[in-house]
Amino acid sequence: MISDLADATAEQLLHAAQVGVRDGRLLEVRKLELVLAWADLHAGDPQAEPGAVPVRCGGPRLVTLGGEGTPQVADLALVEMAIARHEGVLATRNALADALDLRHRLPAVWAGVRAGRCEVWVVRRVARMSRRLDRDRASVVDTAVAATLDEAPARIVAVAEAKVIEADPAAHAARVKTNRDTKGVWYPQPRPGSQVDEDDNTGNDTAGVAAVFARIDEADALAHARMVEDLAVALAAHAPDVPEGDESPGMDHWRAEAFAMLADPAAVLAFLRAVEDASTEEGERPDASAQHAAAAEIVIHLGHDSEGDLGPVARVERLGPRLLDQVRDLLARHATVTITPVVDLHAGRSVNGYEHPTDVRRRTELRALGDRFPHATGLFTRHGRPPDHDHTVPYDSHGPPGQTGDHNDTPLARHHHRAKTHLGYSVFQLGPDRWVWGTPHGLYRLVTGTGTTALTQTEYHLLAEQAVVLGAAYAA
Structure with a gap:
């Protein structure tokens, strides 16, 4: 322990910071262990106690908070623990659910976090992501995530995401279908006062602008993004010169202009024809990349199962894990698909x-x-x-x-x-x-x-x- 940080050397400060990270992680683990111990004390059925108030009259009862295979706990017992933790009961219930999943369904991950290998919040998120899996399928996530606990949080979560999908591809396909059935585009109306709201932190200042929200198929979203980007680049390249002393608009501005311009397809076509005609008059050759704007490189990592068949999940760079059907959807709009040979990562020169x-x-x-x-x-x-x-x-x-x-x-x-x-x-x-x-x-x-x-x-x-x-x- 350094008594006065002002007198510490650089080495002492770095050592203290390193020890502090580990101590902080172990303290968070200790908090979960205390909640688990409390749950173990209250795992008996309160309705079996002499003189128990019936559940129909508001009496205590056993509830299941974690996923399949986790023990139950008396619901009203968590109220006092929430008070001790200085938080609401719902927060304590959520913490216990995550802790139960870790101890009973993700034991290898639990052992790793108890050793201080990563932040507790990361593995709690993994527990929530895998909660709907049965116990056997959760073990697939446990093994894979436990091997990545020394990596950055984003990488741990990415691995967990892929393994949850791989463990139950049918359930994920159902999620995909549900989302596609609830597609939509929304144009929110401004709320009273939003025209003069100067609190930038709220994002409610809508003076002169409006927001658009859309939920569309992933392949459509990627195609739309490419179209907006190509049009924005063209608009920026052929924009009038900015007066001296003024700041040039950034690409966010031109993407917004391109997005708005798509409301008038005839104007888009007229603008693109004018750009092409101007290039021809100036003796420039048409840009091949512009003629094939729909072309795109998609890097897909595939794996085989124990029988040598392609696994149900692929990793698409920039997007993450996707079912093979989703990969087919991404490629379906392209008339020509060129497959580049696999890069041998064992090679070198x-x-x-x-x-x-x-x-x-x-x-x-x-x-x-x-x-x-x-x-x-x-x-x-x-x-x-x-x-x-x-x-x-x-x-x-x-x-x-x-x-x-x-x-x-x-x-x-x-x-x-x-x-x-x-x-x-x-x-x-x-x-x-x-x-x-x-x-x-x-x-x-x-x-x-x-x-x-x-x-x-x-x-x-x-x-x-x-x-x-x-x-x-x-x-x-």
Whole structure:
């Protein structure tokens, strides 16, 4: 414990922050354990007690809060625990339901969170996502999520989402059908006072603008988004020059203009013809990409089941897990579908130049999925900006051949790349998908496809020596 933070060294502050995260996680686990212990004390049927007030008269009764396979608890007993937790009864019931699911239906995940491997709120969300599954199907989610607890919260939730769908594809297909049966487009009317409401935090200021809400098929939404984007780019490119001193409108403005313009298809066609005619008069060749605006690249990751057939769930980059029927819907509107051969992530090569070849960058991004800086949360498939492909071991123009390749490629977001370059971080690479990091003040981490793990100084040095040997072997 540091008595005065103002007198602490950088190393002491970092150590205290690291310990604080773990202590905070374990404290949240302790809160759930207390609720579970309280539920265990009140698991008996209150109606079996002598002189019990009948349920029809408002007496206590057993209720099931968690999913299939979780024990019941006396409903009125939770009132006093809610008081002790300084919250409403509904919040306590929700916490207990999640805790029961974790203990009885997701035991591997529960063991991991009790070891401080991730935040409690993340696994509570997994418990809620999987609650409708029966106990056997929930075990599929348990096994997969437990293996990802060292990863970023978004990645854990993404894995849980995919496994819930995979565990019961029929139930998910029913959810898809229900949503498609409740499609609609809504144009809300402004509320009294909203024209002059200056509280920006409420989002109620509608002076001069209106909101539109739509629930449509996913394939239609993607096609509509592409159309709006293409039209917005054209509008921005052919907009009048902005007077000097004025700020140019951003793309959000032009997307809004394009969206509004779609209300008049004849105007859209006339504008696009005028753009094409102007380009022809100026001697420009029509843009091939504009002629085929409907074309799109969709990267789909498929898996096989135990019998060798395609599994029921695919992962679509930028969208997430989807049933195969949903993937077919995404592709149905395209007259021509080109299938690109599978990228072999076990392959690798090295070259003598500085720039990482396209195939190396592609494999690295598919292996890593996201930023490989310790505890980073950015996923390459969710953001438009590509990562920086940094040489793990800095490139030496006078060094040996084969310095650039799968063995020496660390994909980083720009901010993390700058920190690594300018602040004295050390990083070694253990093959194409494992990195060992050291911070300027002595924190050590192992980053892999399954997340970030803390290392001791001894472990760090042992792995760093192993990385040097591997690097020399690859370069040779």
